[in-house]
Amino acid sequence: MRLKAGVKKDGTLTALEFSCTATGGAYPAGGTSLIDWLVRDLYLRPNVKTEMKDVYINAGPARPFRAPGHPQGAWALEQMMDTLAQKIDMDPVAFRLRNVPSYSQGRAGNPPYTTTGLAECLIEGAKAFGWEEARTHIRKSKGEGHLKRGVGMASGLWFAGGGNPPSTAVVKLFSDGSVNLNMGVSDIGTGTKTVMTMIVSEELGVKPNMIQIEHADTGTTQYATPSGGSKTVPTDGPAVRAAALSVKQQLLSFAAADLKADDMSLTLSGDEVVSVKDPSFKVKIRDVTGLKKRGVIVGVGYRGPNPEGKVVNPFAAQFCEVEVNIMTAEVRVIRLLGCHDSGRVMNRLTYDNQVFGGITMGIGLAMTEARILDRGQTGKMMNRNWHDYKLPTSLDVPDEMISLPIDKPDDAANTIGAKGLGEPVTIPTAPAIANAVYNAVGIRMTGTPITPLRLCPALERGGKEETP
Amino acid sequence: MISGFSYMKVKTIQDAVSGLAKGSARIHAGGTDLLGCLQDHVFSSDMVVSISGLKELKGTRETPEGGLSVGALNTITDISESPVIRDRYPALAQAAAQVASPQLRNQGTIGGNLCQKPRCWYYRGEFHCLRKGGDRCYAVAGESYYHCIFGGDGCYIVHPSDTAPALVAYGAAVNIIGPVGMRTVSLDHFYVSPSKDVTKETVLEPGEIVTGIVLPPPVKGLKSSYRKVRARRSWDFALAGVALSLQISEGKVTNARIVLSGAAPIPWLAFDAEKALTGSILDSDSIKRTAALTVNRALPLKHNAYKIPLFIGMIEEELINISKA
Ligand SMILES: Cc1cc2nc3c(=O)[nH]c(=O)nc-3n(C[C@H](O)[C@H](O)[C@H](O)COP(=O)(O)OP(=O)(O)OC[C@H]3O[C@@H](n4cnc5c(N)ncnc54)[C@H](O)[C@@H]3O)c2cc1C
Ligand code: SF4
Numbered sequence: 001m002r003l004k005a006g007v008k009k010d011g012t013l014t015a016l017e018f019s020c021t022a023t024g025g026a027y028p029a030g031g032t033s034l035i036d037w038l039v040r041d042l043y044l045r046p047n048v049k050t051e052m053k054d055v056y057i058n059a060g061p062a063r064p065f066r067a068p069g070h071p072q073g074a075w076a077l078e079q080m081m082d083t084l085a086q087k088i089d090m091d092p093v094a095f096r097l098r099n100v101p102s103y104s105q106g107r108a109g110n111p112p113y114t115t116t117g118l119a120e121c122l123i124e125g126a127k128a129f130g131w132e133e134a135r136t137h138i139r140k141s142k143g144e145g146h147l148k149r150g151v152g153m154a155s156g157l158w159f160a161g162g163g164n165p166p167s168t169a170v171v172k173l174f175s176d177g178s179v180n181l182n183m184g185v186s187d188i189g190t191g192t193k194t195v196m197t198m199i200v201s202e203e204l205g206v207k208p209n210m211i212q213i214e215h216a217d218t219g220t221t222q223y224a225t226p227s228g229g230s231k232t233v234p235t236d237g238p239a240v241r242a243a244a245l246s247v248k249q250q251l252l253s254f255a256a257a258d259l260k261a262d263d264m265s266l267t268l269s270g271d272e273v274v275s276v277k278d279p280s281f282k283v284k285i286r287d288v289t290g291l292k293k294r295g296v297i298v299g300v301g302y303r304g305p306n307p308e309g310k311v312v313n314p315f316a317a318q319f320c321e322v323e324v325n326i327m328t329a330e331v332r333v334i335r336l337l338g339c340h341d342s343g344r345v346m347n348r349l350t351y352d353n354q355v356f357g358g359i360t361m362g363i364g365l366a367m368t369e370a371r372i373l374d375r376g377q378t379g380k381m382m383n384r385n386w387h388d389y390k391l392p393t394s395l396d397v398p399d400e401m402i403s404l405p406i407d408k409p410d411d412a413a414n415t416i417g418a419k420g421l422g423e424p425v426t427i428p429t430a431p432a433i434a435n436a437v438y439n440a441v442g443i444r445m446t447g448t449p450i451t452p453l454r455l456c457p458a459l460e461r462g463g464k465e466e467t468p
Numbered sequence: 469m470i471s472g473f474s475y476m477k478v479k480t481i482q483d484a485v486s487g488l489a490k491g492s493a494r495i496h497a498g499g500t501d502l503l504g505c506l507q508d509h510v511f512s513s514d515m516v517v518s519i520s521g522l523k524e525l526k527g528t529r530e531t532p533e534g535g536l537s538v539g540a541l542n543t544i545t546d547i548s549e550s551p552v553i554r555d556r557y558p559a560l561a562q563a564a565a566q567v568a569s570p571q572l573r574n575q576g577t578i579g580g581n582l583c584q585k586p587r588c589w590y591y592r593g594e595f596h597c598l599r600k601g602g603d604r605c606y607a608v609a610g611e612s613y614y615h616c617i618f619g620g621d622g623c624y625i626v627h628p629s630d631t632a633p634a635l636v637a638y639g640a641a642v643n644i645i646g647p648v649g650m651r652t653v654s655l656d657h658f659y660v661s662p663s664k665d666v667t668k669e670t671v672l673e674p675g676e677i678v679t680g681i682v683l684p685p686p687v688k689g690l691k692s693s694y695r696k697v698r699a700r701r702s703w704d705f706a707l708a709g710v711a712l713s714l715q716i717s718e719g720k721v722t723n724a725r726i727v728l729s730g731a732a733p734i735p736w737l738a739f740d741a742e743k744a745l746t747g748s749i750l751d752s753d754s755i756k757r758t759a760a761l762t763v764n765r766a767l768p769l770k771h772n773a774y775k776i777p778l779f780i781g782m783i784e785e786e787l788i789n790i791s792k793a
Pocket of ligand 2: 586
């Protein structure tokens with residue numbers, strides 16, 4: 001990757017020029033896919049030029065991995081932003097805040113984002129991390145000792161994450177008050193079932209333990225699209241809500257007949273249908289005649305279209321502190337904070353799990369992982385087992401990992417107000433670490449992973465001349 | 469896929485020796501390395517002889533001279549957690565604590581750790597290289613990040629064990645039993661460098677079993693430690709490691725052992741550095757000189773010259789720590 005940038009002294013970004021070459025392997029699958037997206041879209045930039053080249057090589061094909069192209073592009077762009085901020089003597093957070101767009105420049109016609117929480121992520125994240133204090137402290141405590149501390153940050157957005165039709169869900173309410181949720185969408189470990197249960201529970205007032213789930217079975221559930229692109233919650237959540245809503249409306253009109261009331265004057269509360277005006281005027285769900293007679297109410301929900309002419313994207317900013325041993329080039333990530341805008345927080349536990357998992361993967365890119373081919377010889381992959389291909393272990397991730405959601409429902413995006421979260425998390429982590437390493441020792445790491453293999457020669461060459 | 473083999477769990481050492489006499493029999497202790505080798509077709513075996521039930525190879529006991537005898541079947545965790553070893557041979561306990569991962573340390577034995585096969589990824593992969601009886605070393609023109617900077621001669625592996633350098637630094641020996649009886653070999657003569665035989669890692673003859681390790685009594689004024697740098701913080705072999713054992717009397721180093729891991733096909737004695745340090749006071753000058761001398765004869769390959777500054781920095785740091793301790 002090559003990146004050239006122009007900036008004014010006041011922090012206005014004027015131009016970005018980017019080019020990259022990537023290996024597509026032996027088949028066309030897109031080694032460069034979306035690597036330039038952040039350059040084109042993340043910050044206000046009046047001028048931009050990007051160029052990407054895929055090269056066929058005799059090796060395995062390039063395949064998508066959590067936020068395809070984005071962590072790579074962020075690696076270049078976010079380190080460049082750090083460099084520019086330093087050149088114009090501006091705080092990296094303040095510099096980014098100066099260039100936050102409200103519309104998508106990478107798309108034709110510059111459509112607005114439904115919401116952008118980029119500024120909030122930067123401001124709230126910096127506050128919670130203690131960004132300014134940490135920078136000052138590090139500046140003052142330089143010199144002594146061979147363990148150097150540094151802090152760094154980076155931001156990002158994810159190209160997708162708004163979800164889209166089609167999605168169909170079926171909700172059944174039984175006469176005993178229990179519910180069955182039937183949907184084609186899968187749960188690949190992300191907690192889809194938890195989130196969808198909560199949507200039904202919220203809409204119908206039924207306790208989660210009364211909701212049974214049938215899902216991801218081609219024989220018994222509806223057509224669904226795969227879990228990918230951080231779109232499961234915003235794609236399938238609204239369909240589930242619509243199905244629950246349909247059940248609710250049918251139930252209320254049955255109850256209206258029993259209570260001889262207008263169904264618009266009724267609402268659900270716990271296991272009862274009650275009058276909005278007079279809560280003593282009510283009937284238990286299991287006593288509703290229409291439901292008792294039929295035994296079940298079936299509601300079908302469909303995912304509606306996305307808002308016309310608008311873009312739904314999640315945003316992020318991450319902050320980290322590292323410690324570099326300048327004698328051995330060992331780098332320890334001391335703490336990492338992920339501040340994310342993914343619309344409404346549907347469930348805090350599954351949300352935080354995505355943040356911790358995504359950051360861990362980002363640490364993998366920054367610190368441990370790489371595919372090593374037998375270059376110039378057989379082209380075979382050398383590290384094709386789980387020992388030689390190094391995923392971060394629990395000792396490689398910091399004790400202090402913090403998830404700070406910007407809980408800002410995106411009502412224009414869809415009927416649940418949520419945007420995707422899975423992929424955006426892993427985008428800013430690696431450059432945030434690289435920027436922290438730079439802050440600690442004044443060395444720009446342009447290649448990953450940052451291990452003694454790369455950093456030791458750089459330290460030896462006296463990379464530390466260039467003090468941050 | 470592992471190709472088929474017979475399995476025999478023996479009750480006596482004699483049964484083990486006779487079981488090993490046949491065909492391509494292999495010793496199984498904890499199996500953590502053996503099974504990987506069989507799975508990856510590094511070698512094959514028609515008979516696996518498990519010695520894991522041999523009680524006489526377990527436990528530790530004091531020798532009449534005041535040293536320590538450690539049975540080959542002690543797990544790596546046994547070694548790292550033994551109060552006696554932590555107290556008297558701290559470099560060994562530290563080395564053991566940095567081996568692999570907790571699961572592997574609980575299952576792997578010290579005997580197996582000393583006898584494990586190299587980790588060169590060509591050797592472990594589908595490459596019929598020199599060490600496997602082929603006609604070339606792929607590491608020379610290939611990916612040599614994790615290979616040796618000393619002692620390579622046709623083959624450029626690093627010895628994978630963390631415990632071996634610590635044991636060499638303490639002057640330990642191994643007890644061996646085999647078809648022709650028992651023998652004791654000092655650990656610094658236990659390993660075979662590629663210049664002698666590129667297909668062998670140890671002096672063990674077919675059918676020979678390591679029964680235990682003997683550590684001499686710790687001398688007065690001994691300061692020792694093991695330091696390891698790796699590419700991730702656990703479950704990883706050494707990029708560079710050093711076992712230090714310094715005898716210090718009246719502020720002067722009277723005897724120095726500096727043994728490197730991640731450096732050479734065998735635990736590597738840094739003779740020049742040892743000589744330079746012996747007789748001097750541990751101050752910043754002697755520390756700098758010693759660290760530089762550990763790598764003065766290094767011959768890096770295409771991708772591993774980073775190890776030179778790494779060894780220097782790591783050894784400097786560790787000597788400073790010892791001087792302050
Ligand atoms: C993923 C992974 C990571 C590792 N990381 C490290 C590391 O960081 N540092 C490190 O030092 N080691 C490391 N190891 C090696 C590990 O410590 C050894 O696998 C273990 O100690 C071997 O013990 P074992 O009892 O399981 O041996 P086994 O697998 O049973 O045997 C290993 C070899 O030694 C022979 N053998 C076993 N016992 C004897 C004996 N008493 N006499 C003669 N020959 C014998 C066997 O025939 C076999 O060839 C790692 C291993 C793995 C799989
Ligand atoms: S270094 Fe040794 S084991 Fe590795 S490829 Fe060369 S000969 Fe084989």
